[in-house]
Amino acid sequence: MRIILNIWRQKNASSPGKMVRYELDNVNEHMSFLEMLDVLNEELTRRGEDPVTFEHDCREGICGCCGFMINGIPHGPERGTTVCQLHMRHFRDGEELWLEPFRAKAFPVIKDLMVDRSAFDRIISSGGYISINTGSAPEANSIPVKKQDADRAMDAAACIGCGACVAACPNASASLFVAAKIAHLGLLPQGEPERDRRAIRMVLKMTDEGFGYCTNTGECEAICPKGVKIENIARMHRDFTRAVALFREEAKVGGTG
């Protein structure tokens, strides 16, 4: 099949970018979207042009590396799918597509379709964990967890950190990402002691990193390749509100003797 691609080309973060048109004539419907771009890149290399930079790694829909906008939709038109798992059989012969990087202030462009999502790591670093040193854990079955809670925690933990939720949100909010982690850890008894601290720190960090606020648009849930639910955001707001009322950073109390 034949596919026409308009791809955002941008040399680096400080150069201006532009759309460039490419035509591909021999696209096989069994190809994944990224394999189609591989074919384009091989052609460009042979012609002595710069191949298109896009992020990818596992190509199994789990590492969270890949993702860009296809016709204005992060990861493209198929629901619940990362771009590496999107196959050309879902497109029409002769279809024209527009490929752009995820757009958000907190995700600066590195090159072409690749953006910098390190803000996500800094949000996790601010409190998205359970503080337990290696070697000091109690026997695993000494902490029973209701199956329902474990399942719901797993639903939230399925987030792959791809950033599509941010790209889809009109406010470029990272709420779904942050909420998923708050819900995952907050639903488990192990995560309870740090629940307030985690909520406060992660929500404030999200704002510091330049992500916008959540206005319940719901685009994030609609676009999430892993089906993470917006109900997590409600939980995040509740935990945050609770934490604002209850939580104080620990006073530094040191002994003198």
Next chain:
Amino acid sequence: MAFQLESRIPSGPLEQKWENARRDMKLVSPANRRKYTIIVVGSGLAGASAAATLGELGYNVRCFCFQDSPRRAHSIAAQGGINAAKNYQNDGDSVYRLFYDTIKGGDFRSREANVYRLAEVSLNIIDQCVAQGVPFAREYGGTLANRSFGGAQVSRTFYARGQTGQQLLLGAYQALERQVDAGRVQMFARHEMLDLVVIDGRARGIITRNLVTGAIDCHVADAVVLATGGYGNVFYLSTNAKGSNATAIWRAYKRGAGFGNPCFTQIHPTCIPQTGDYQSKLTLMSESLRNDGRIWVPKKKGDTRNPNDIPEEERDYYLERMYPAYGNLCPRDIASRAAKLMCDQGYGVGPGGRGVYLDFREAIQRLGRKTIEERYGNLFEMYERITGEDPYTVPMRIYPAVHYTMGGLWVDYHLQSTIPGLFVLGEANFSDHGANRLGASALMQGLADGYFIIPYTMGHFLAQVKPGGVDESHPEFRAAREQVTGRTKKLLSIRGKKTVDDFHRELGKIMWEYCGMARNAAGLKHALKKIPELREEFWQNVNVPGSGDEMNQSLEKAGRVADFLELGELMCLDALEREESCGGHFREEHQTEEGEAKRDDERFCHVAVWEYAGENRPPVRNVEPLNFEFVHLAQRSYK
């Protein structure tokens, strides 16, 4: 100069070796730990858990990964589960039984002491991960659930849906990020290690390329940990992530680290078959599917009927027929070889006859669709997305594919390579899995090494050396940096006619054909002629566009493929020398009358440790004999 392969296996009975070793190890006092800098390369299960744990102890850690975030490491894609000898099911499991299954599954080509320690530590891993909030599957009573896996007759595999690797990695990644926040770990994402610096016989640092700016930097340390995963991508098509590569371990090999059993590759039995030449990778379907799925081919050759139209009596459930005791749950090498055999004999299904059916019809009838959805839903979705077929109604088609490399840098019981101060963890080392890895054991080894072994053995090493002493201005650092810069420039200057992928695909074809599931001397010799020719052509005719001062994915790939072109040759050499069949390594000249692998314990009950002898000189094969003190070498039988 031959290696002194001192394995440092502790004395005493099997059950007390690790305890004895820990008792005898030296310690670094808490106040002194921050004076030591440790470099950890790789941020998968082994690397992230090591960096986090060493950070918790108070060392000054610098962790490197080539991805944009440590959370992307390929451990994330492991689906099925992680083994631990908890015996929660009361079905007869024990540390000894996990140890024995692993030794036997690896076809008696691993060290008893290492494997026993792995089984022992498996108990702590589950405790640790649960405490971190890893959402393992639970029973209604709130206790942890288990399932069974290939090569085992007990149910000892812990899992988090089909995303166990992801969840375990997120646990380790979160522990790592906690240390980043505490200032004890400094994270270098989008940095690729391009060389190891050895000074006075000790690993003292690495050279990296910043993948965004192209800057080539020196990083000095008191010890270096490599946790960079496996080299299955030497085959081009594999289940590995596209970025997985051998560069870090290959550079270390060329700086004096021994390479153990390079030819030991695992071929995973349940992958989605290849469809076309454009294909960039193979996708694994978790082995856990073999719990409920039944594997079969039509009894008639070249039967192209819709599988649902083939009646029961015209189906050959060949694993159940050939290996009645384990059936569909026989180990990976056995299942892979049987599938290939069926296809080679003309019973294969799907395009090109390279596939067998993995059928859930009976399980859906017995358990209901909902249960199957709960157990394997995401895998079924993934299959449908890739093939466009619905596995709830049409049996899956699967075929073996390159998955895991058991070979890797040689390490002693302390996980130290032949270069003092260079430690190697997880898939990057050769230990624990012998000639074949059982399912759900990769995650176990990565975390065992990172959480529970390196903190002790690293302390023992550091306690015997003074912190610091060299800096970036040392001539060895300058020389290594210049070499890296020169190599990068050379790759960019060739401007030939073929792309990096052209070469990689060609290498992959040679490797799969002659050093894949089945090998023979003639084929290996042929490959050993072809690979140097291809390498020669690569350095004359590769086209790497762009410059070195920017994000340049072609340049990244070129450097990795250049290393694969050398490693591939070593793999073939190793395969040629090992004149026996064992585990995932099947030498056609060495098989039983029934076509099973025939080991030769007289001549090959050892680890082959290859030593780099310099440019254009054949590497030297050293040997570490394997002594079986506690188990008896036995023919593996799953019948």
